[in-house]
Amino acid sequence: MPFIITDPCIETKDTACVDVCPVDCIHPRKDEAEFAQATMLYIHPEECIDCGACVPACPVAAIYESPDATPAHQKDLIEANAIYRNGDADAIARAEEIVKAHVASQPELMAIPGPERQAAHARF
Ligand code: SF4
Ligand code: SF4
Numbered sequence: 090m091p092f093i094i095t096d097p098c099i100e101t102k103d104t105a106c107v108d109v110c111p112v113d114c115i116h117p118r119k120d121e122a123e124f125a126q127a128t129m130l131y132i133h134p135e136e137c138i139d140c141g142a143c144v145p146a147c148p149v150a151a152i153y154e155s156p157d158a159t160p161a162h163q164k165d166l167i168e169a170n171a172i173y174r175n176g177d178a179d180a181i182a183r184a185e186e187i188v189k190a191h192v193a194s195q196p197e198l199m200a201i202p203g204p205e206r207q208a209a210h211a212r213f
Contacts, residue, residue, distance in 0.1 A: 090155035091134035092141070093170055095163040096191060096199065097149035097206040098129040106143035106152065112136055115143065116175045123175050128188045131173035150207035160210045162198070165191050 094106075094115075107115045107130070114136035117123035132143075132152075144152050153159040156167045165187055173184035192199050201209050 090139065090157065091137035091170070092132050092139065092143060093153045093156060093159045093163070093167050094130055094132055095151050095153060095159060095166050095207075095210075096129070096195070097151035097203050098147075099188065099192065099199070099203065101149045101151065101203040102127070102129060103148065104130065105146045105148060106130065109142045109146045111140060111142065112138055114138075116173065121175055123181060126181070126185075127173075128185055128192075129169075131170045131184060133173075134171050149204050160213070162195065162213050163191075163210065 104119050107118050114133040115130055116133070117127050117130065139154075141154065144154065153163070156164070159167055169184040169187040169191075172180050172187070174180040195213070198206065198209060198213050
């Protein structure tokens with residue numbers, strides 16, 4: 090079961106998780122062309138080895154340990170993580186569309202600053 094990046098990453102996007110991932114399955118990295126346009130980062134579900142190293146590295150607790158552990162109102166982002174592929178414009182567009190729809194559908198949650206958003210997940 091892969092780890093899942095959720096909405097506190099939006100706006101934060103600091104790539105601390107990328108630096109600790111042993112299998113380079115979190116994209117886009119800062120040195121990849123897609124970084125500027127990506128709203129958040131994504132974990133490739135088939136490449137993630139479930140090591141857990143990214144979780145304590147994330148300053149905003151955006152990463153959940155599995156789809157099951159991901160709160161119901163974040164489950165749309167499971168698909169975004171699964172779809173995103175560097176170098177595939179269509180896949181990137183589809184993943185980013187899911188993120189945009191997520192932001193639009195969660196105005197109260199997204200109004201909370203990124204560093205405080207995960208703590209608020211339980212209330213939504
Ligand atoms: S759980 Fe491990 S392998 Fe999976 S994204 Fe996090 S650091 Fe990478
Ligand atoms: S460490 Fe957290 S906020 Fe930073 S890029 Fe990774 S998931 Fe996003």
